[in-house]
Amino acid sequence: MDKLVIRGGNPLLGTIRVSGAKNAALPAMAAALLTEEPIILENVPQVRDIETTRKLLAEMGADVELGYGRAQHRTTICCRTLVSPEASYELVKTMRASTLVLGPLVARCGRARVSLPGGCAIGARPIDLHIKGLERLGASINQEHGYVEAKAERLRGAEIVFDKITVTGTEDVLMAATLAEGDTVMHNCAREPEVADLADLLNKMGAHIEGAGTSTIHIKGVDKLHGAKHRIIPDRIEAGTFIVAGALTGGDLNVAGCEPRHLGALLQKLLEVGVRTAHTTDAVRVMGDGPLKAADMVTEEYPGFPTDMQAQYMALATQAEGTSIITENIFENRFMHAQEMVRMGANIRIEGSRAIVRGRTPLSAAAVLASDLRASASLVLAALVAEGESIIDRVYHIDRGYEHIEEKLKGVGAQIRRIGEMLPKRSVAPMVRA
Ligand code: UD1
Secondary structure (H helix, E strand, O other): OOEEEEEOOOOOEEEEEOOEOHHHHHHHHHHHHHOOOOEEEEOOOOOHHHHHHHHHHHHOOOEEEEEOHHHOOEEEEEOOOOOOOEEOHHHHOOOHHHHHHHHHHHHHHOEEEEEOOOOEOOEOOOOHHHHHHHHHOOOEEEEEOOEEEEEOOOOEOOEEEOOOOOHHHHHHHHHHHHOOEOEEEEEOOOOOHHHHHHHHHHHHOOOEEEOEOEOOEEEEOOOOOOOEEEEOOEOHHHHHHHHHHHHHOOOEEEEEOOOHHHHHHHHHHHHHHOOEEEEOOOEEEEEOOOOOEOOOEEEOOOOOEOHHHHHHHHHHHOOOEEEEEEEOOOOOOOOHHHHHHHHOOOEEEEEOOEEEEEEOOOOEOOEEEOOOHHHHHHHHHHHHHOEOEEEEEOOHHHHOOOOOHHHHHHOOOOEEEEEOOOOOOOOEOOOEEO
């Protein structure tokens, strides 16, 4: 199993490039199930969750071609014939976002069988809201043997109010509603940029969607969708992780190829912490030359501070003067990185959904264990400022969502290397057919 070895102490200097958003690419790949024609996606990141989605679609009979390098991270998906509208436990258990195929499958094939994802390191994460939304569209749903089975001859448009804001739930039901008969209005929707990006793609495929990116989305159902070409938005969480890395290491880092408009809550919080940033339309420069001061932070749905940046913010808070109270509002159990940071010398106390971080404490290198995707990113950040050589185990978590993180960080001066089995390097992957 791979590990990352990081020697702390180097400021990050120069330009680092952001990849396409994993959380936008995953629903976009699922959207390809809605049409018989090819969907061409550009700027798809080379991360493990994308490979898992490729396998998932290929098992159903899709042609999926992942092209990297010169091919501009282009993925072509063609779901002309779907032999089996089913997502197996084997794949769903490795990636919860696999449940995104439920809506498109029932809309296109009239039936779908998708494994329930089960528990998760960061919280219970049920999919009841996906199910309720599809039921409102007229699907009949059965849960048996750990699987959700959905059936509908043709979905019908409906008024749907989500009990709670859910990102993939909004996306799943949105995709289904595009092929429903009649109009659908969805209220209390997630406003994340990834939802708006998905709607953009669906509209290019012939859907009629208005309001994506706000809490109310209107959809006029159509009989058929067609092929389209779409460029995935930049990954705001990867960008945010690099911005915090620049601030933490006292560097001067240009985070290029990002969308600063999607980073508002983070940039505002960094200002409060004393981090200077400047941005153009597609880059953020972070200048980590001033002292850091503690600031409380609360995670919220977009446009609030993202839960996916909470762990990285905690690493920063360990180096700020004073006490920062971090409140996690989205997931019940998302503080597992805290104990690992404590092993590196941080002073953090967890009280329910709050983490109380007292800074500034010097960090010293240690062997630490990554527990989930963003937790592993936060440990990389902590290791970049720790004295000595840290070893981060279970790096497969980070490979799910960060493209070649060690190469990118090495390029701006970090002392970081991977040991163990390497991720397969792919220039252009062969056409895969199930
Ligand atoms: C997505 C993101 C993930 C991010 C999260 C919150 C993707 C692929 N993943 O995950 O990176 O951390 O949004 O911004 O885009 N909930 C229910 N019932 C449901 C669905 C959700 O109770 O049917 C709860 C969840 O347990 C959680 C909250 O709603 O407490 C928000 O979860 P949700 O927005 O659905 O997260 P994901 O879409 O899984």
